[in-house]
Amino acid sequence: MGKKRKHTETVAAAIEETAIERPKRTLLGFKDGSTEENKETSVVTFRNKEKVLVTCSRRISYRYRHLMLNLVSLLPHCKKDNKVESKDAKGATLNELVELKSCSSCLFFECRKGKDLYLWMAKCPNGPSVKFLVNAVHTMEELKLTGNHLKGSRPILTFSSNFDKQPHWKLLKEMFIQIFGTPKDHRKSKPFYDHVIVFSILDDHVWFRNYQISCPHNGGTQKIDRGDLEKMTLVEVGPRFCLNPIKIFGGSFGGPTLYENPFYVAPNQIRSLEKKQKAGKYAKKVKAKTRRKMHQLSNPMEVDEFADMWKE
Secondary structure, three states: OOOOOOHHHHHHHHHHHHOOOOOOEEOOEEOOOHHHHHHHHHHHOOOOOOOEEEEEEOOOOHHHHHHHHHHHHHOOOEEEOOOEOOOOOHHHHHHHHHHHOOOOEEEEEEEEOOOEEEEEEEEOOOOOEEEEEEEEEEOHHHHOOOOOOOOOEEEEEEEOHHHHOOHHHHHHHHHHHHHHOOOOOOOOOEEEEEEEEEEEEEOOEEEEEEEEEEOOOOOOOOOOOHHHHOOOEEEEOOOEEEEEEEEEEEEOOEEEEEEEOOOOOOHHHHHHHHHHHHHHHHHHHHHHHHHHHHHHHHOOOOOOOOOOOOOO
């Protein structure tokens, strides 16, 4: 009788028979062309991984802090961080924070003198970046508007036709699209649209508005008819604010100046002019009093001969 083969030998022989020869590997990948197929699929399936860091400076007022929190609620793809000291080295600090948080953009709210709010909008770490002066701020809490939309839903971004006329407005439009546009299939976002964010240019200022898309329902779970789609209306949700562009820089929070607004007037200069106007009013009153006195001295009244008649 012949000897029986061991169980391990039979398993090894079966593996050798069924094993497929592995293709030879080179520096550029395998010779069977698997890398080329992977490259083609990676080009087709693009995934937007945009993340925005939202932070503010120290000594920010409560109203501007509420505005920042409103924007955080509108951007499900953002990350909020602690306050940053707005000194000379704020650019390097913010770039490090953006890198640590694995973000690609940054919104930095800088408050000065407890009155003026500046918004830095930057693409990190290579730029460009824009510095805005924020005016006409109205938060969601103080407006008490009737509109309401789900938190984390994707917005429809609309722009006025003025954004396509000049190159600096085109650059701002592209930055708004990248920062305020919610990436598709984001884990914190909803897969539908129910509000519209409007950017419009008036008097060289960018006006921000947020509206809810409201449509009539029949009361059931049925789909909306096509005739009812024309009856859709927009109800404002908030917040409201106005952005006055100051400068556009080539780098992140600095660098060469690409554009400078010739119509920009600093708020400190506006306040100084108001003080001068008030001081001019007081100076006019003092001059009027002195003129009156000089007129009275130069033109004395004649003595009335009947003035002392009834004193006796």
